[in-house]
Amino acid sequence: MTTAADRTKRAHPMLEVDDISHRYGAHQALDRVGFSLEQGGFHALLGPNGAGKSTLIALITGLLRCRSGEIRVAGRSLSRRACEARRQLGVVFQQPTLDLDLSVRQNLLYHAALHGLGRRVAQERSDRELARQHLEARADDKVRRLNGGHRRRLEIARALLHDPTLLILDEASVGLDTASRQALNDHVRALCRERGMTVLWTTHLLDEIAPEDPVVVLCSGRVIADSRAQALCTHTGTHSLQDAFSRLTTRPVVTEDPP
């Protein structure tokens, strides 16, 4: 459990990505990527397809080994304190990872067991998260019978079971209709407000981002912008985020080297 007291005690940013590079053979997927997320709030990681978002997420979640640079989650290095760092992470992957033949509750209990939670705690937390996602009535249904929006909400419920401090959603809205997409986005924002969660939301869809959101823009494996969405418009002299984004990602940008 994270209490208000130890939240203030922790001076670290929630996520620090420090000079990460990654290549697949000859293809440089990430090139000296660095940014950090402050505690609390909805952060967006934006980039066109193929920008390196998924690779970055795989590195942050420890599915890929970080060969160059370092990532710290709540101050814990992924290379040296991997278990503690993973303990802080809740992840919703782009591809669905639910077991379709198990019931909603069985999926949650399996995840809880993987995190070493006992049966009783697991039951309580499953009930709590299902209630929060308004899925209580579906608890005993097979996941196969859930629609796309409900499956996504179940994945969020699962990602929150072990009380992580950082929730990562990798293109979580892909494949949903407009209404479900909006509902999901609202829901995650509510999590930030009400539970003080830190959320990293990756997307290539600009309408999911609000003007006051902190945004990291990734393009061809490099960070080309790191500021509030609003400031991107001011900086590029455009009126909409859409224009700012296309200006940033289509033109060669003069990037200032970090001091």
Added chain:
Amino acid sequence: MSAIAYLHCFLGVSGREWRRFVQQRTRFFSALVRPLLWLVVFAAGFRAVLGISIMAPYDTYIPYEVYITPGLCCMILLFNGMQGSLSMVYDREMGSMKVLLMSPLSRPFLLLSKVLAISLVSLVQVYAFLAIAWWYGIRPPAWGLATAMPALLLVALMLSTLGLVLANAIRQLENFAGVMNFVIFPLFFLSSALYPLWKMQEAGPWLYRLSAYNPFTHGVELVRFALYEQLAMAPLLWCLGLTGLFGLVAVTTFNLQRGQGL
């Protein structure tokens, strides 16, 4: 993380494996039918051709059915071990491997939990087969059924870790059909499961040598003696050593290629 957390994790992994097994009744059915066909049809036809002399651990002349029963038990373990690794390849494709890997517990522990869970499910199938064989007239000593259990578990672990090594080495699901043909059949036929090794010696020194070094042969012999309340030392050491080796290779190769299939 405390020891109790690891216990919960193991129970979760084996519970999932068990549920999958219960849900896939056809898998259980085919896992039973396969050795039963060998026992009832193949052995019945073959007993006339092949005479088995008195040999350890048997203290009298035995019908061929009795001879191949331990081999068929191991056949169940072999198929399940390979099918288990197939499911891990499938898991990796379907993303549920990601769920496993997001656990904060140590990854070697997670993999070995999975292997042990697969092995325990296999044991249930072996005893279901032995129960039917008992009814059919294959009656090893009752205590032998108990002493065979640790032997069966060890062989199951050896074959599942071997399966995991192969699953790590094979990236595409399509290639696995090949593994079935190129791994399962050679392991089974080039072993003492169907005919004693001295028969192989008659067939040719080459085949004999291959069979004598086949890990599956050691597994079958370990189970054969255990089923008659005897401990076969050399096969035991082979199986322990190979299980350790396969386990180590499985865990290290898994780490090396973390994140493949993303």
